[in-house]
Amino acid sequence: MTEIEKKNILIFGATSNHGGVESFVENLITVFHEKYNFSILRFEDKNFYHQTELIQNFGISTFCLKLYGSFFDRIFYPLRANIFFKKNHFDIVHINANSPFHFFIARAAIRGGAKVIYESHNSFFNSAYYHGKIVNLLLPYIRRIQKRKLNKLPIIPAAVSTLAARFMFSKRNQKKTIIIPNYFNADFFRFNLNHRKKMRKQLGICDDDRVVVVVARITYQKNFDKILSIFTTGIMNKKFAQCFIVGNGDEYMERVSQVSSFKKIVRDKIHFVGQQENVYDWMSMSDVMIMPSLYEGLPYTLLEAQANGLPSLVSDCIAKETNYTGITHFLSIDEMDTVWVQKATEMNISVSQRNDCFRLASRSRFSKDDFVRVIDQLYQSISGDKQ
Structure with a gap:
């Protein structure tokens, strides 16, 4: 042309x-x-x-x-x-x-x-x-x-x-x-074991520590009241070792201030890291992602997490067609925080399975x-x- x-x-x-x-x-x-x-x-x-x-x-x-x-x-x-x-x-x-x-x-x-x-x-x-x-x-x-x-x-x-x-x-x-x-470019989000080990070492996180991540704009839609409540429950029950929030948004300072008022044992384990260019490394470093959104269209982050082989526990308002790997699980935001924590704790996947998810991503409808x-x-x- x-x-x-x-x-x-x-x-x-x-x-x-x-x-x-x-x-x-x-x-x-x-x-x-x-x-x-x-x-x-x-x-x-x-x-x-x-x-x-x-x-x-x-x-x-x-x-x-x-x-x-x-x-x-x-x-x-x-x-x-x-x-x-x-x-x-x-x-x-x-x-x-x-x-x-x-x-x-x-x-x-x-x-x-x-x-x-x-x-x-x-x-x-x-x-x-x-x-x-x-x-x-x-x-x-x-x-x-x-x-x-x-x-x-x-x-x-x-x-x-x-x-x-x-x-x-x-x-x-x-x-x-x-x-x-x-x-989305699945190549960027392929699981990298070396990067996982390197980031965990830099952040002082042990290999067997359970790391939970949220990758999202910090806005009303993403339901940070629920996110922080789940984090708190998981930390207090010794199910979550560290929790990371990757992203910015109009509620950023409000949520940082909110966490600063939490008990020390909780606030020391919830980390706001802002918007990151290497989101894929934060995914590789983590064990599970949660997304209890109030509403969504079709979130890119969920597609990217699956290419990385990162199990995700998400709101049941999200379209089921996003689950092209089978490692995404849907749960009502009305469920108690303990239910979210227990399910997030049960979602385990091996290194080989994480690599298999990348191959599924490259052949998916996305x-x-x-x-x-x-x-x-x-x-x-x-x-x-x-x-």
């Missing part, structure tokens, strides 16, 4: 945080930058995750449509979107969203002549905790109105899982929803090959190119 024939694709949804949407966008551009002209539409003044690297490596363009401020300011969002898409033309607009709130972006893009993919990355009406009491009460009704408006538009519905599709789309659109597998096939078919069918 020559440069002139390249389709212009606008990607919306990436933020400054590192989450599932940001990983998806980065993978999309990395894999397809030679075939399509990508631009990113951000909705905050901050750079989106890895913005500098993506611009330098792939020459993408960026736009900013400010969509933040008071609840009253939201009245003007549709007008701003209409003005933007009158000035800028795109063949495809790929919206990555956690709710139907951005239906007005889809509507404005359609009016501007673009084909719109609206991809659901979530399975629950979130964000209610950000606003005042009155707005919190009204938000579920507002979201239902937004969902109806979204599903009346001629969008191409897509989702990361069947749960995410059910959450975002009408029954009619659910039947047409394209499930896009969350590709492999690069499947990702390329689904995205290529989707974009080509929309743009009218031959398969």
Whole structure:
């Protein structure tokens, strides 16, 4: 395909945080930058995750449509979107969203002549905790109105899982929803025994100590009340030797302060290490990962942990299709902490089994090959190119 024939694709949804949407966008551009002209539409003044690297490596363009401020300011969002898409033309607009709130972006893009993919990355009406009491009460009704408006538009519905599709789309659109597998590079997450031993030695952890890890943004969605309660129970019952939290988020300082008030025997064994580039080494060093989330779309972290052969105990709100290795176990967040601790203690796996999981990852529906096939078919069918 020559440069002139390249389709212009606008990607919306990436933020400054590192989450599932940001990983998806980065993978999309990395894999397809030679075939399509990508631009990113951000909705905050901050750079989106890895913005500098993506611009330098792939020459993408960026736009900013400010969509933040008071609840009253939201009245003007549709007008701003209409003005933007009158000035800028795109063949495809790929919206990555956690709710139907951005239906007005889809509507404005359609009016501007673009084909719109609206991809659901979530399975629950979130964000209610950000606003005042009155707005919190009204938000579920507002979201239902937004969902109806979204599903009346001629969008191409897509989702990361069947749960995410059910959450975002009408029954009619659910039947047409394209499930896009969350590709990740399994090679990065392969279990490394030498790195495990090295990190444990550096951190003063014995070979037979049970290490539990959480790899997540420190936000409401990830349910850190439950996480810290499980950690505390596991430490007090001498089931968990050390607990690590890998990640940042808007609750980071609040949770650090909370742990500092715990008993010394507990706080000395809970470690916040921030966002890490070598997440795979933290996984290799650990024995089990927990994820008692309140809601999820299809978490990358869980896919990555399985490629590492790291057993994971997760909330039953997470789509069962994530369990491509059989080493993930699902549990209700309503279960007592002692149940979570006992189950996490029972989840053992050998070095050879951890290596076997990597081979399963490279052949799973979350492999690069499947990702390329689904995205290529989707974009080509929309743009009218031959398969």
